[in-house]
Amino acid sequence: MHIETSDPSVAVLIPCYNEEITIGKVVTDFRHVLPDATIYVYDNNSTDATARIAAAAGAVVRKEPRQGKGNVIRAMFEDIDADVYVMVDGDDTYPAEAAPDMVEKVLEGYDMVIGDRLSSTYFAENKRPFHNVGNRVVRGAINILFDAHVTDIMTGYRAFSFTFVKTYPVLSKGFEVETEMTIHSLNNNLRLYELPVQYRDRPEGSVSKLNTVGDGIRVLSTIFRLIREYKPLPFFGWIGVVIGVIGFVLALSVTIDFWHTGMVQRFPTLIGAVLLLLVGLLSIVAGIVLDTLAKNSRSRFILDSNMSAYVYRHNR
Template identity: 75%
Template sequence: MKATTAVLLPCYNEEQTIGKVISDFHAALPEADIYVYDNNSTDRTAQKAKEAGAIVRQEPRQGKGNVIRAMFEDIDANVYVMADGDDTYPADAAPAMVQKVLDGYDMVIGDRLSSTYFQENKRPFHNIGNRVVRGFINSLFNAHVTDIMTGYRAFSFTYVKTYPILSKGFEVETEMTIHSLDKNVRLYEMPIQYRDRPEGSVSKLDTVGDGLKVLSTIFRMIREYRPLPFFGGLGAVIDITGIALVISVLIDFWNTGAVARFPTLIGSVLLILVGLLSIVTGIILDVIAKNDRKSYITNSNIFSYLKRAELSDKE
């Protein structure tokens, strides 16, 4: 039985470009179902999408993360292709991305940064942010992902149905990448030709606001996925500070034979205890995080088995 493909297009006020995007994906993936989830648009995005032949649904919870969460919950397919409705991603790259998922990859990343992104993107702070986030996450997870925040991706059925989306807004792509690196899923990066929005099309990104949300997401996920380095590092800094203060008091005691700074001594001992507590907390949470990875693998295996069984029954 031939694999089914769903194209997912989360949209908010993309009246100018959505028709062309749908037409391009129809041409690239003629047998795919194209879904447009309209996220409270105030223009004719939904109307244009229907006219272009897409399946249009509404998502009242504002934010890209909320839209993708609804799509993942509602839509069943063997392969999913996710893109934006702003005509910045080439639909002709979709067949190759779909094939990589069929070859066994869980997520295929449309890599903008290895091709034309830095030349096409006219927002320098976005370029700087991409580089900073990429370097930090790759260092933390010992990875080599080039494009952390791309919105052009393809997914397997198992990945879509086992990935818990917590982010509400544009930080969802960063969350996806960190989740995938932590769970060691099969990733493949495919360079794509990025193009900037056409004239008259307005970006929904708030450089400062959404940038802070991305940084907050990174901080939260590091705390959850890498608790030992997070709490252990924090505890080590606190312990070093406490030990340094204790040593200064001991030096005074060695020279004078008296403890002249009792408040410093008490404070330094408390700092050492807090640091040790932080390290122990990191160890405990690290065990919990490892158990969570085991549970994810178990759930993924169950979903994969059920999908295979369903396909066998249909054949």
């Protein structure tokens, strides 16, 4: 959606959980580079002084009782109306200086601008090697499956248009929400722009809320679920082909024995082979049916996005 206005409203969204060490600086930095923006800090059950410090720095502070970053983003997207949204973590790992350029790209017509850490300093600054490996694995898998070239799949620094925010269904509850956003955008052929940003590791005393193993499993589960929903034909098709090939090989071995002896000596194998062939065929058919439904869902999404943009422009 291209916004035809000389004075667009900008909302900076900062989901926070126990970030008292860094939140004051983050709010101050974004107030400096985006002086006309409204900065929202959503406190997700913090047990420290995050909310008080954020309010003192000039942010609008709200509470979100449902634990998890995905739940916080869902609340933000539901509650706040703006022409442009900038989302950033409260841990002071992303540079506020990049925000004006991200806002400008949204105003040019992009649906989502991605703050690309991986093209700059992420792998040098990030002190968690398993996170580096995880980023590469997730990036490679998604780009192959969606025939895309996105560099940073899981960044927490993004900018969005009004239409994206109001039509994006936030389903994930935790940190896997960024991966979900990227897959949603690729599946619906949205306009994406990657802007390289300088990443810096957390300052001393600031503790990451990420659990390398637990959150990694949730991210992989999210990818698995979204591929099943967005790409059902390749997903179920390949499962069907593998199962069908196994069934065919077993049936072929029984057929060869019958050719040589004139007798079916392995009835259990033959029955299992036929069942595997049927299951493989049904899986392929299910993939075809679900692929049709997925295409209809993408069509509805486009119509919803167009209607949202139309209503928004005519209500300004």
